Amino acid sequence: MKRAGEKSSNKLGVVIAALVAVVVLVAGFIFFNPFGGTKSSGTAKKTTGTSSTKQETKYEPSQEEKDYLKNRFAQLTAVNPEAIAYVYAPGTELDEPVVQTTDNETYLNKTFDGGNEPYMGTVFMDMDNKKDFSDRLTWLFGHARGSKVGDHRMFNDVNYYDKQEYLDQHPYVVIETPERKYYYEVMGLVIVPEDTAFYRTSFTDDNDFTTQLKNIYESARTKNPNIKIKASDKYLVLSTCREEDETIRSNLYLRQIPDSEMKDFVAKHADQLKYVATRGQQ
Template sequence: MSRRSTTKKSPITKIIASIVAVAIVALGGFFIYKSFLAPSGDKQNDAKVTQEAPKQAYTASAEEKEYLANKFKGLLATNSETVGYVYIPGTQLDEPVVQTTDNATYLDKRFDGVNEPLMGAVFMDADNKKDFSDRLTWLFGHARGSKVADHRMFKDVNYFSRQEYFDAHPYVVIETPERKYYYEAVAMIIVPEETAFYRTSFDDDADFEKQLNIIYDTAEVKKPNVKVSAKDKYLVLSTCREEDDTIRANLYLRQIPDSEMSDFVKQHGESLQYKPTRE
């Protein structure tokens, strides 16, 4: 006889071998389940991914792009420092906007380049970005009033110190070569010429929001129940007061964010279309 045929396994060895075999089969079955069955159940629950909703971006329509291209072609041909156009529907405020390296040149220099005191042009603060992307953008312009025959420019800004006028003209439109921006009137304040509010940069959100709250809380004419936020962008139309050369009227406006643009344009777009008042 051979050695193999004469070797016999003990009962204990057989039991251990059976247990090991069962364990191997069970473990293998578990891995097979996890690999092939779990994707529709357990794995999905164990690997949940929270995705943020994509931020809405405003895209100008082909019609709007064509309109702006034609408009700014002529404006830039007249003045290469043109950065925008501002108008307030229902008023006489209807002006191109320029920007240069200082805040003095356009106090007397007209849009067409002619130097004429008390006329000048509407200009953006030299420290602002010309694409209106700053959290606070300043536009300056003479009110003119009775001192000159032409009463355009920013004279109508002064009328916003009356609540009924403020309420009747809630929106301001800014056009740029790339797109339109819409703003809602938030507050009108009268301040000294050298007010500390004339700033284009802030330490942080808290610093910016603090100033906005001071302005809103102290304004006698404003949109009710507004909660200012450092997350929003603002525009200020600033002009002089005819009754006192040492004070200024500042109209604060909140930019309609892109996330609200679709609904805003559907509701107000047609009524805010440009209608020229300049001769």
């Protein structure tokens, strides 16, 4: 017959052995469990990989482009500190500096060099847009000079996109900013009332955004048949008045070429994207 002390000692040994077994089991579960630390490590690697991919597709301007833009905007901001961009459509006479201020009224009459000239003014970005053209939909506004004046300054040439042949012959628009160039391909031109509901700079979700663009594309007077509307793309609108009726507008929609397509796009269309100054000759 065992003594009481020996019985207690044996019980204690059993308890300790059981605890050790539990610890071993728990440690093994944590180590091998696919929902534990191993997945966290994998997720971190996956996230790093995604970042790396985005970095690889980011457009990096060449030194030549950086030098060109530095010189371009040094000259522009010396005349007007509110200059944020330059817009031109190769092959047309659309060739203008772009400004942005705290309202959408000032530059209807205020010229780039600070003068006051109704129906001239300056091309300006909507006050609610980001000046780096990173919004889903960016608006630029400018007067159309029309037949009443003997020049094509401002957005006069936007109205010519109401002819399919003209759109086909001038499919690209270039935006220069202090940091880089952006390239756009024409989506289509719509003619709408000045108070159209299409004038928006923000959207509730992807569906809201693509639904509006699809409606615009369907109602366009002229259009690019190769455009595929995607929620991930960014768009630009050049908006101007119509000579035949001051209450309606020509809105030219353009798709921004994503960074992932930039290299191939520039290589393929380099000759069609060249800048030829026309503004100073008007």
